[in-house]
Amino acid sequence: MNADALVVSSPTGVDVELAIAGPGSRAYAFLIDWHIRLLVALGWLAAFAIAVRVFHWRGGSSTTVAFLLSFFPALLIYFLYHPVLELAMRGRTPGKRMAGVRIVDRQGGTPSSLALLIRNAFRLIDCLPAFYGVGLAITIFSAQRVRLGDLAAGTLLVHDGDRESRALSQLGALSLNPSLDAATLALGNDLLLRWQELESLTRRRLAHQLLSRIAPAATPPGPRADTLDDAQLRQQLRDALSGGPR
Amino acid sequence: MKRSGLNPSWLAQRFTQWGRLGDSLTTWRRGRLSRQDALKALEGYRGLARDVASARKALPGNPITTALETLYASLHAIVNRKPRHTLASLRHLYAVELPTTFQELKPQLLGVWLLFALSTGAGWWLVHTWPTLVGLVASPAMVQHVERGELWTDGILNITPSSVLSVRIFTNNIVVTIFACVAGILYGLGTFYVIATNGLMLGGVFAFTRLHGLDGDLLKFIFAHGTVELPMICLGGAAGVALGESLIRPQLASRRDSLEQCTGRIARLFAALIPLLIICGLIEGFVSPDPAIGWIPRLIIGLANLGLMYAVLTGRFFRSAAAA
Numbered sequence: 001m002n003a004d005a006l007v008v009s010s011p012t013g014v015d016v017e018l019a020i021a022g023p024g025s026r027a028y029a030f031l032i033d034w035h036i037r038l039l040v041a042l043g044w045l046a047a048f049a050i051a052v053r054v055f056h057w058r059g060g061s062s063t064t065v066a067f068l069l070s071f072f073p074a075l076l077i078y079f080l081y082h083p084v085l086e087l088a089m090r091g092r093t094p095g096k097r098m099a100g101v102r103i104v105d106r107q108g109g110t111p112s113s114l115a116l117l118i119r120n121a122f123r124l125i126d127c128l129p130a131f132y133g134v135g136l137a138i139t140i141f142s143a144q145r146v147r148l149g150d151l152a153a154g155t156l157l158v159h160d161g162d163r164e165s166r167a168l169s170q171l172g173a174l175s176l177n178p179s180l181d182a183a184t185l186a187l188g189n190d191l192l193l194r195w196q197e198l199e200s201l202t203r204r205r206l207a208h209q210l211l212s213r214i215a216p217a218a219t220p221p222g223p224r225a226d227t228l229d230d231a232q233l234r235q236q237l238r239d240a241l242s243g244g245p246r
Numbered sequence: 247m248k249r250s251g252l253n254p255s256w257l258a259q260r261f262t263q264w265g266r267l268g269d270s271l272t273t274w275r276r277g278r279l280s281r282q283d284a285l286k287a288l289e290g291y292r293g294l295a296r297d298v299a300s301a302r303k304a305l306p307g308n309p310i311t312t313a314l315e316t317l318y319a320s321l322h323a324i325v326n327r328k329p330r331h332t333l334a335s336l337r338h339l340y341a342v343e344l345p346t347t348f349q350e351l352k353p354q355l356l357g358v359w360l361l362f363a364l365s366t367g368a369g370w371w372l373v374h375t376w377p378t379l380v381g382l383v384a385s386p387a388m389v390q391h392v393e394r395g396e397l398w399t400d401g402i403l404n405i406t407p408s409s410v411l412s413v414r415i416f417t418n419n420i421v422v423t424i425f426a427c428v429a430g431i432l433y434g435l436g437t438f439y440v441i442a443t444n445g446l447m448l449g450g451v452f453a454f455t456r457l458h459g460l461d462g463d464l465l466k467f468i469f470a471h472g473t474v475e476l477p478m479i480c481l482g483g484a485a486g487v488a489l490g491e492s493l494i495r496p497q498l499a500s501r502r503d504s505l506e507q508c509t510g511r512i513a514r515l516f517a518a519l520i521p522l523l524i525i526c527g528l529i530e531g532f533v534s535p536d537p538a539i540g541w542i543p544r545l546i547i548g549l550a551n552l553g554l555m556y557a558v559l560t561g562r563f564f565r566s567a568a569a570a
Contacts, residue, residue, distance in 0.1 A: 008322070012295035016322045017315055064407040072413060090275065108319060109326045118513050124425050125436075148431055152489075154506040160316075182257050186308045193309060 434490025
């Protein structure tokens with residue numbers, strides 16, 4: 001069992017295990033969100049300025065209108081970005097989604113609205129003295145990598161695993177070779193999934209090894225594996241795992 | 247090659263099932279589940295639990311197992327999602343939870359008021375005895391205004407419109423109140439600091455305006471909004487003290503649990519604090535700086551606002567609705 005994991009008992013008797021996101025993932029998600037909210041807020045200001053110019057709107061030069069229609073909404077976008085989006089997206093924000101993390105409560109479920117609001121109110125302390133110094137320090141040293149807001153709200157940031165879920169549904173589309181055992185299938189699928197992430201030499205070597213092992217049972221008739229280019233080799237592995245060319 | 251305990255035909259069959267579950271998950275995450283979807287999710291959850299157990303045993307550390315665990319965790323969150331009854335929850339919040347929390351916080355509130363009163367007295371005494379110390383609690387511009395024989399709020403409406411002023415004021419007050427509360431996480435010390443500095447500032451400024459014969463004008467300016475604004479800041483402070491207390495004297499097994507329980511309880515106060523502070527901001531922007539409004543309307547507005555605050559905090563407005 002992973003030390004950096006949240007393990008929750010489930011009524012089915014099979015524990016739910018969630019990988020806790022560290023300060024790196026947290027900071028990455030925050031940086032993406034910070035850029036988004038800054039750009040959207042600035043975009044609003046720019047759009048207002050352009051609208052005033054284009055439509056020659058006299059009201060736009062008044063202090064009240066300028067404040068209430070340009071600066072105030074821009075400030076709202078900047079400061080309410082996290083609470084509003086976390087509430088609307090059930091513990092996610094665009095930044096968190098891109099970083100592959102989400103907020104959960106200590107039972108692994110979607111946090112309540114109150115918990116999300118508390119978590120955000122504590123940003124006032126977490127962001128002290130500057131650049132989330134307090135929050136980051138506590139995240140580094142706390143057991144479950146949480147900041148003060150999470151401690152107070154009873155929430156955690158965990159890896160979302162959306163990528164794995166999508167990979168799983170892609171795998172569902174494959175028809176599997178019944179003559180292979182599950183471990184070989186799993187290994188082959190693992191290699192296919194990570195194909196782009198691996199170096200060319202490594203993936204070719206692994207594919208050759210795997211094909212030579214399963215060849216007597218499964219390799220469909222065709223050219224020798226060592227004469228194939230990268231794409232053809234990948235296709236041959238896919239065919240071998242699914243029991244023939246598709 | 248080591249044979250795993252999983253049968254490939256089983257794996258092939260289940261792959262399709264998992265794929266379907268993964269696709270449905272996107273829809274289920276978004277909003278409310280229909281009865282049929284809920285039953286489907288529950289069935290999928292149970293089936294997936296068996297698959298996760300088998301995969302953990304046969305393929306530990308494999309991406310298929312990881313993906314299954316992820317799918318299982320997502321379904322766990324959906325199956326265990328609490329129902330939302332927004333309107334009923336709001337009624338219950340204002341009629342029951344908020345008044346209960348307010349009652350529970352009375353000892354802390356008394357302590358914070360005492361600290362506020364003492365620091366106001368201290369500020370008054372310090373500036374009254376050594377007027378040059380006013381620089382510690384007031385900006386140079388404020389000091390110059392008072393020395394010229396006028397309040398810094400005089401003519402403010404000629405510079406900033408009431409609407410803008412109100413928005414600025416209530417935003418600032420809400421931030422100060424939330425800060426007074428959350429600063430309590432520093433074992434209550436942060437809250438003491440915020441309350442004491444606010445008290446010192448108020449006392450110091452009053453003493454300085456008294457030295458220049460402007461204390462009556464300042465009281466006139468403050469009365470309409472201050473009757474509720476100051477109690478709200480003190481209430482935020484009381485919540486902060488409770489937060490600190492939950493860490494110093496935890497009521498539950500761990501400090502973390504105690505803190506979590508306490509924040510969940512005191513956060514309800516903000517359902518009253520924020521709307522009331524917005525009303526105070528509007529009064530401070532539209533009524534307080536307007537020289538045309540005399541003492542009597544200000545008294546009426548201030549006392550009515552106080553009555554509103556009392557009714558909200560004791561749940562009088564919402565009791566009948568909740569009973570219905």
